[in-house]
Amino acid sequence: MRRLYVVAHPEATHHVEHRVGGWFDSALAERGRAHAAAIAARLRELIPAADRIELYSSDLRRAAETAKPIARSFEADTVLLRDLREKSYGVAGGRPQSWLDERFVPPPPMGERLDHDEGIDGAETKLQWVTRVYRAVDRISAGTAGQQVVVTHGGSLSWVVAAWLGLPVQACAHAAFRSSAGGITVLEEDDRFHNRTLHTLNDTSHLPARR
Template identity: 60%
Template structure:
């Protein structure tokens, strides 16, 4: 049996800049880098030494940086795959979050088609 650990990237520049993420290729903030290191150390305490470890990540900078922190402790190379990216927000990516919020159309309260 295999165990799967799913990790999301910590704080990235798009979070603190208030812009839409998605496929916007932001980097981890200094706090995000520290948190990624803490995540790696936490995983190291849960995964036995000598266990086979495979590491897959989105190819976006913030996730690749997070994977690199984990990879260093486990002595593996992460496999970066664009198919692992989060959802795309299209033309909203990299724009201010309030730009997207102004355009949000809530679904009908009754769940119908409108």
């Protein structure tokens, strides 16, 4: 059985400051650093001690910082993939979330949703975003380890799951797999039929309750 553990990075400074994330290179917040350690500990419980892992991460700081305790726990190298980044919001990155909310043009319920112009200079379309995350999953799928860990962002996690399941890009016009900060999603591929399954979506049982 091949397993892919997909981690949505935990709380970052842009969350705390109510700023737009995207390609804005925020770091983990204090709470996020504690959750990163909890994520590494949970993965250590889930993955057999004798198994080798391959570890992939978005190259943005908050994701790379999440990958560090995982790398230490498994004595693994981290492969940084730019294609695992969150959606680029262009000039909105790092600005107050309210700035983006006032200008964002949401896609229509039907019709052209993937190549829709959201009205933000320099922002990726959903099609551009999905296409590059699919490219990252192609790279990851070429790996040879039976246990792989992918650290990405809450939005991009949807496209990791969709790509793993073999959904056509067009299906991502409406499809979404929601994950909260610090959640772990588990994907599987069986050895006989090579069917791929969404085993667990957004497990947060390893995270301490908010006080």
